[in-house]
Amino acid sequence: MSQALALYQLQEIELGILRCQKRLSEIAAALEDNQAVAEARARLEAAQKTLTPLHTRARNLELEIQSNADKIRATDERLYSGSVRNPKELQDMQQEIQALKRRNAELEDTLLEMMLAVEEAEAALASARADLQQITGDWETQNQNLLDEQARLKADETRLAEQRRQALSHISAEDLKLYNALKPRRHNQPVAVLDGDTCAACGVEQTMAIISDLDRGVSLVKCMSCGRILVRKPGKA
Ligand SMILES: [Zn+2]
Structure with a gap:
């Protein structure tokens, strides 16, 4: 698994945890009322x-x-x-x-x-x-x-x-540090899927160089616009 993909999976899990927590606090409020x-x-x-x-x-x-x-x-x-x-x-x-x-x-x-x-x-x-x-x-x-x-x-x-x-356990301390640094500034989504040649988070089309780096497996390529770590959608080529 690429480092970017490992970070993407971490992000999806953490977003799932946030959704759980949000709904749990809504339920707690409803039970009070x-x-x-x-x-x-x-x-x-x-x-x-x-x-x-x-x-x-x-x-x-x-x-x-x-x-x-x-x-x-x-x-x-x-x-x-x-x-x-x-x-x-x-x-x-x-x-x-x-x-x-x-x-x-x-x-x-x-x-x-x-x-x-x-x-x-x-x-x-x-x-x-x-x-x-x-x-x-x-x-x-x-x-x-x-x-x-x-x-x-x-x-x-x-x-x-x-x-x-x-x-x-699949993520290096250095990558995690970058991920955590980006997280608060990117609405808990420091990793973005590259959809074709476009960053799915900010919608900006990436240069050929960035796409080429990503496809060659260069470690942690970032979106030229929003700075998120780019990843190819899991399961897709
Ligand atoms: Zn972007």
Whole structure:
């Protein structure tokens, strides 16, 4: 294998590692971002917050109605027991009973409205709960896909790291130094394929002398324009 080809293979492996790393960081970010689930949970909490005070108010109305009914019964019993004879007192008791009955009629109307509101709030809560379940389910499925992809990419990364180690064993320290020096200035692609007589990286046509050097196997011929190390495409003549 020519030195240029060994460097080209190293470059392809390293680009593969970079692609893995890029996708792995995207996946890590996606796994962090579960906004849809958080929003559905917030809607459920809001529905619960609406329902709780309605329940409390309905319960309080029931208690007040019950208490008034008890008072009506007790006053009624006293009224007909014969123990009270004073006409003014008897009249007051009758008026009190009437007042309590009117009050309870009002309270029962309010309670009915409250029960309807409770029903509505309970339906909203059930719907929010179903939404959360659906969204959480979707999230978990998506999550699983991402976790599967993450596992595949990590295996790829390990395999590529081993390939890189082997590729490096074919490369001299001097060549590697040149390769590493070019790498940051050439977007991680210090090696370019010669496509016909054109550098595939920068698109500049090379001189006959350069092509001749490359075809004669002169060590590390560089593109006259971008300075990348030129290589004939592996597998091609
Ligand atoms: Zn070039």
